[in-house]
Amino acid sequence: MVKELKIIGKSTPKLDAKERVTGKSVYGHDIELPGMLHGMILRTKYPCAKIISIDVSEAKALDGVMCVITAADVDVNQIGYKRDHPIFKSKTVNCNRDEIAAVAATTKEIAKKALSLIKVEYEVKKGIYNPFDALKEDAPKLNEFSHDKFGNKNIGESFHYEHGNIEDQKKLSKVIITKRYETSRVTHCCMATSNITASYSKLDGQLTIWASTQVPFLYQRDVAHALKMEPSKIRIIQPIIGGGFGSKLDMLPFEPICALLSIKTGKPVQLLYSREEEFIASPTRQPMIIDLTTGANENGKFTFREVKITMDNGAYTSWGATTPFVMMQTYSSLYQVPACSFDAKAIYTNNPFAGSFRGYGNPQATYSIETNIDLLAKELGIGKDEIRLINANYKGEITGQGLNFKTCGAIPALKKVIEESKYSQRIKSQISNSKSQESGRYKKGIGLASMLHVGGGAKIYRSDGCGTRLKIDHYGYLTIITGSNEIGQGSETVLAMIAVEELGIPIEKIKVINTDTDVKPWDVGVHASRTSFVAGNSLLGAIKLIKEKLNKQAAKLLCIENSDFIYQNGSMFHDDKEIKIDKVVREMHFGLPNELCVVEYFYEPPSSFQDKEFKGDVSGNYAFASQAIEVEVDTLTGKVKVLNVFVSQDVGRVLNPLALQGQIEGGVATGIGFALTEEMIYKNGMLLNPNFHGYKLLTSMDMPDVNFYPVETYDDAGPYGSKGVGEAPLIPTAAAIANAVADAIGIEFYSLPLSPEKILKALKEKTINKVLSI
């Protein structure tokens, strides 16, 4: 029996929506501190060069310039999880982002002018922009700080995972398909560009940073390491964040640089990226070359997956190199897979490095697997829907990697989108003769894809926990101090809803405090679709404690045995007795023995840390989803129009339908961009389209309708049975679109994006081949 709930499951507008819609929210760009200076960074002119000399004398002499710094002026540590990245580059530059100097000046104009006065002499070198070239024996060592641990000087990171017996499974296979897939480099395009304001006090050595990070506690540690400071001397305050999507998971050089400018000048310094700088010097999705071999037996059951992934690591290592953690789950466990072998290598080049991006490698992995499944089905002559249902994950399954699916909405989600999209009536490649008969300019097709992602956090650090402190005041107002963060996704609204549900305090009387590391308890951060799950559970734990306190006090006041109360409208009820919460709290404060109505709770998910073989039940629960997407290809221009998107996702339980639908639609939009229009175009390490002119986000005119059907599986681990939802909606989108395009025109593509030009070229070649074969 599922408990009937009062507010959970009902659409609730965002807690802070009024501030945001009236322009009152203070984003990092809006901060102005007294005496604040403006910082700017000089980046390299070339992606690969030796620095002969740096002359900052003219810049320093300019009126209004308070400070100019280069590597020579600072005593800092290297950054990045591999510690292979110097904040300032002094001997060589290795990618187009490289920071050479920074200035702080009284105005932005002066700072910009000062940058133009810095003279850098380079000796330009021929860079390496293809990971396979970097693996060649005669290639130079591209990152001088790498550890040479993986058998080649330019391999920065390497993963191997396996389960089952590949060779045996190959023998059982009727069909084996090998393909190489390539995914492009795309970027987050947060509407607010990267920003930081740092204020250092020489009086007490305290550094306060207003940073739009998604992971304030990890960030505090990273800044401290970079600057050789005591972490607790650094206070991280998060202003309102104008988009995250994973881009704010790593600390980048501009952040310690801004702090250094403040330390050197003793004044607050603000550093804002221009849009061009944002394109050039903020993280991207990890581009990949995926060599995938899969097999299936005569009944359509999958037998094995063997995959080798080559990742362009860029010049330094950031989180992009760790996307294999997530990808190996998809290869090992999306559908039932008896045997899997997974290798991934991140290879240094002179390109920029990739970071984390919503989905964390999963969109790339899912694209390769799901398009490959269509090929298997075609070879075997069975339905593309059928093959997926035959192999779908199920409740109770423990996968080869050790993921334990205590609940699983994979089959219901698949069936739902197949039914709603009328997939079997629409798929041309399975309806006899229809394809050859279809003529005309526009060709329609439909594609299907599914995905698996963590839904209950991901234990990739030793703790995946979140702390909560609760306080109820004299007047019955509740303050939730949570370790978790709001980055626009609506997590603080969900927390307030949970408190309303459990404590019966009206939402207007609830405050969520979540922006200050000096105040809030530990939490890992916003990533892995974890916030509602982990912070929600943490809050529920704290609520249980505060209820115990309130129950005890209320029972005392009402002269009854300590027992359970019903919480409603700011009051507590037991049988026919009622007492207001504020009165109970006042009695705690004033009555003897005096005490506070304050509790704290730390929640650690029941997941386990993976072993050395990357096996283990890494998440509290798992999210499943399927999408069916209908497209229309214009055979005269190669342009793909997405007509309709059907999404069904196992969300455990719907907490806030309005916010959930927003996550789904936004995710799908980013997924369509990844599939069709978005691509960072590089030539010899330099970005050719660092603007919204050339880098094409979808507009309101490009967005199709999205039909969403949540699947509720009521997972015991999640708050009210819920699962994480944030990343899932974009993960299968590109795969479903690629399958739909193949269905529409009978041509498979093995690289993203599916640009009009790529499609038109393929159509043309097909026509020529047809003519030649006649």
Added chain:
Amino acid sequence: MYNMVEINFIINGSKMTKRIKPSTLLVDFIRDDLKLKGTKVGCMEGECGACTIIIDGTAINSCMYLAININGKNVTTIEGLGTVEKPLDLVQEKMIAHGAIQCGFCTSGVVMTTKAFSEKCKNEDKIPTRDEVKKSLEGHLCRCTGYIKIIDAAEAVYKKQ
């Protein structure tokens, strides 16, 4: 440094006179001189719409506009919507109710465009089609919502009035 230019204009209902550098962009004037920080800078090249404001009833990108050209004009920014008695405009109410806000950085611009378009529709006594609503929002980039909730909110405004 060129001669400062005096401009007289109405901002959010109040008359104002200022002396400015002739090449000042309107968005910088609004944010840095008038300290109206609700208008956002997303790209500075007329592509994203975050800096949209209303001049004499028309929505424009303030990053593509010289501040001196507001001389004699009536300028409304996001701070100018709503009143003390009714702090939220209908457009803002609908944006909230339809879940059209996530990170909120594009929101000010979207609200201003929708406000201008809704006034225009009201004057012409017409309810735009959904395609016309989408077209009215083409100059706003949003990475969070996928636009659907924004379009829904705008449609609700036109139907209500």
Added chain:
Amino acid sequence: MLDFDVISPKTSHELFEVISNSQDKNYRFGAGYTDLINDLNNNLQQNLTVINLAKLNDNNFKAININENGVQIGALVTATQLLENNIIQNNYPVLWEATNSVASGQIRASATIGGNVCQASPSGDMSCALVALKAVCEIIDSKGNIREENISDFFRGVKKTSLKKNEILRSIFVPINISKNIKSGYIKVGTRNSMEIAIASIAYHFQKDEQNNVIDAGYAIGAVAPTIVFTKDACDFILGKNINSLNETDVKQFANLIKKYAKPISDIRASAWYREEVLINLSETILK
């Protein structure tokens, strides 16, 4: 950061005076500013004067005037004003559609037709339509002398026009349709459905007699050559033919004549191959 002086003439007399006095200066005209500001942001200039046309109060520059010969559109007419004009919408669908495809509503509210023309971009939308309409540029110099020039001749190369330093584009004349039976439209190829700069564009404006035989043909192609091109040979070829019942050979012949004018380049937005391919594919469909 932008740093320039601004002079804001209010009458044409003042304008001519400013132009005369600025002959030895580095100056640019500012009308809608939607191109100029991007231009200046990307290429910072020293000692620049912007002659601000936003305050100019002269109907020769600002109004849409209709007479028996055609429509005279002032250079300072904005894209939005054009879109709100019923005569444009009903008689010159090609111009209306092209204008409607320019950037966004906020940009169209500021962007002027004169700015679009004087920018002389090979992918200019309104310009492409005007070439198909055989529009005539009315140019005035600082002494008040007027000269007229066919818009095709006005464009001299990428971002180059025939304007001399002491001249300014005052208005654009679009001749009246000789028939009410027209086939007119604008096709813009881009990756998205909005906010695009054309990868290739086609503006067509055919006027027909009652039997649907073409009595006047205008066909211009954009973004496939250094300037927008009027495809004269193709237009001549189609004259007198019944546009509703062309045979396959005629269509191919027409497309081949257009191909002759296409000299596309490859850039990050598309390859030369793609530009030419879609140009021909779409040219054929217009006649099918």
